[in-house]
Amino acid sequence: MSWDIKNLKKWKVGDHPAGALIPTGGNAVEYKTGGWRSEKPRWIEEKCTHCMICWVFCPDTSIEVKESKMLGIDYDHCKGCGICAEECPTDAIVMEEEEK
Amino acid sequence: MSKTVALTGNLACAHAMRQINPDVVAAYPITPQTTIVEEFSTFVANGQVDTEYVTVESEHSAMSACVGASAAGSRVITATSSQGLALMWEILYIASALRLPIVMHNVNRTLAGPINIHCDHQDSMGARDSGWIQIHCENAQEAYDTTIQAIRIAEDNRVRLPVLVCLDGFIISHAIDRLDMLDDPEVKKFVGEFEPAISMLDPEEPITVGPFDGLHGQFFEFRRAQELATLGSLPVIEEIGKEYGAVSGRPYGLIEEYKLDDAEIAIVVLGSTAGTTRVVVDSLRADGVKAGLLKIRSFRPFPIKQITDALSGVKAVAVLDRSLSPGAIGAPVFQEVRSALYDSESRVPIINFIYGLGGRDVSMGLIKEAYTVLSDIVKDGQVKQTINYLGLRE
Numbered sequence: 001m002s003w004d005i006k007n008l009k010k011w012k013v014g015d016h017p018a019g020a021l022i023p024t025g026g027n028a029v030e031y032k033t034g035g036w037r038s039e040k041p042r043w044i045e046e047k048c049t050h051c052m053i054c055w056v057f058c059p060d061t062s063i064e065v066k067e068s069k070m071l072g073i074d075y076d077h078c079k080g081c082g083i084c085a086e087e088c089p090t091d092a093i094v095m096e097e098e099e100k
Numbered sequence: 101m102s103k104t105v106a107l108t109g110n111l112a113c114a115h116a117m118r119q120i121n122p123d124v125v126a127a128y129p130i131t132p133q134t135t136i137v138e139e140f141s142t143f144v145a146n147g148q149v150d151t152e153y154v155t156v157e158s159e160h161s162a163m164s165a166c167v168g169a170s171a172a173g174s175r176v177i178t179a180t181s182s183q184g185l186a187l188m189w190e191i192l193y194i195a196s197a198l199r200l201p202i203v204m205h206n207v208n209r210t211l212a213g214p215i216n217i218h219c220d221h222q223d224s225m226g227a228r229d230s231g232w233i234q235i236h237c238e239n240a241q242e243a244y245d246t247t248i249q250a251i252r253i254a255e256d257n258r259v260r261l262p263v264l265v266c267l268d269g270f271i272i273s274h275a276i277d278r279l280d281m282l283d284d285p286e287v288k289k290f291v292g293e294f295e296p297a298i299s300m301l302d303p304e305e306p307i308t309v310g311p312f313d314g315l316h317g318q319f320f321e322f323r324r325a326q327e328l329a330t331l332g333s334l335p336v337i338e339e340i341g342k343e344y345g346a347v348s349g350r351p352y353g354l355i356e357e358y359k360l361d362d363a364e365i366a367i368v369v370l371g372s373t374a375g376t377t378r379v380v381v382d383s384l385r386a387d388g389v390k391a392g393l394l395k396i397r398s399f400r401p402f403p404i405k406q407i408t409d410a411l412s413g414v415k416a417v418a419v420l421d422r423s424l425s426p427g428a429i430g431a432p433v434f435q436e437v438r439s440a441l442y443d444s445e446s447r448v449p450i451i452n453f454i455y456g457l458g459g460r461d462v463s464m465g466l467i468k469e470a471y472t473v474l475s476d477i478v479k480d481g482q483v484k485q486t487i488n489y490l491g492l493r494e
């Protein structure tokens with residue numbers, strides 16, 4: 001089933017399926033929640049050994065990985081909790097103040 | 101074919117559940133509801149039903165398990181009372197917001213403290229804004245009949261809301277009453293196969309249940325949609341009550357009028373006290389007093405039109421409330437009936453009697469007292485006191 005929330009802000013009473021149901025699964029990725037951050041992780045690629053520790057620890061699946069290689073951080077969903085920076089054994093992630 | 105039996109209200113509810121044979125019951129025992137789930141668990145143990153009976157560690161878990169089971173596409177029933185209902189609070193709102201057709205008995209008992217296990221309506225009145233349909237029963241027969249109808253009301257595609265079936269603790273739940281039961285196949289046919297509107301467990305069509313509303317702000321629109329569904333259930337409750345009447349010989353409506361047609365004074369009440377009031381009406385009628393009774397069956401949704409129409413000819417009304425809302429202008433049923441009458445042409449004088457809290461007995465004599473106050477209002481043409489207390493020592 002298709003699910004298009006582009007105009008969600010304009011939906012009126014009864015436009016949304018009853019019971020707040022979303023007729024698709026696995027759609028959290030479409031909903032951008034990265035706007036709450038006050039701090040932001042910065043990845044320093046040269047220091048990274050691709051050990052995947054940050055990927056394991058990130059509570060938000062915001063470490064982007066492909067074929068066992070760290071690719072970067074998904075800022076659309078990263079909450080800036082700093083766990084990745086804390087856990088990284090090579091200090092390849094540092095936290096910086098978020099600027100908007 | 102029906103058969104006449106002698107059962108307590110709770111056992112009548114348990115038998116209705118057996119005949120409905122729900123997919124899932126998740127419940128936690130609490131006085132005075134306990135014997136409903138106790139008896140039902142025997143049916144499960146004996147293999148008389150196919151139900152998955154989930155024993156849980158609290159009412160909060162009971163309602164949470166019911167929400168999960170219902171969202172998975174099961175027909176779900178549970179039961180509670182008082183503190184148990186209070187412990188379910190946050191999940192009650194989830195169940196109705198997700199539009200899950202869960203049916204629950206609430207065996208009315210007051211809310212502590214001081215600790216008291218006896219009947220009043222303060223538990224279910226607290227749940228009045230939770231988005232559950234709320235139907236009150238007068239006796240064991242109605243509790244049995246309403247359980248069966250509640251399944252159809254909750255699951256109706258025009259409604260899809262949870263239903264709370266209220267019966268007075270001990271007075272109905274534990275007293276043995278005479279009632280007629282339908283045959284098992286008749287109940288099976290009446291409730292029909294459950295066709296869930298949603299099923300969380302269908303891998304072919306994955307869905308998301310209970311998402312975060314976020315900052316896009318659909319919440320207001322959802323709550324209004326929920327209100328519209330609740331209001332939309334008014335004709336459905338009537339329709340199913342009539343259909344049930346065709347099967348059982350006992351039709352049901354949103355309200356029930358007793359000798360109201362030519363009545364000058366009327367009492368409005370919920371639950372078992374309607375039974376006592378009926379007898380008082382008969383005795384007053386024998387003395388030439390034109391007394392009548394209006395029993396509200398559906399408290400949520402509140403049948404405004406039916407109530408104002410029923411009371412349009414009377415000269416004075418008293419609402420009997422088995423609850424107290426500290427600091428409010430009278431108790432909940434009174435507030436709503438008065439509010440409904442405010443817009444009516446007759447604007448009939450209306451007073452409130454708060455009674456029976458914590459199981460305080462309400463006798464025929466007390467109800468007669470209330471009717472006497474109404475007769476005086478008609479005679480004198482004035483209301484001396486709007487909020488009154490029946491059977492209170494003060």
Ligand code: SF4
Binds near residue numbers: 048050
């Ligand atoms: S924990 Fe540090 S070194 Fe390991 S993959 Fe993440 S950024 Fe790279």
Ligand code: SF4
Binds near residue numbers: 060062063073082085
């Ligand atoms: S800051 Fe927190 S949320 Fe963001 S990538 Fe690191 S661990 Fe994940």
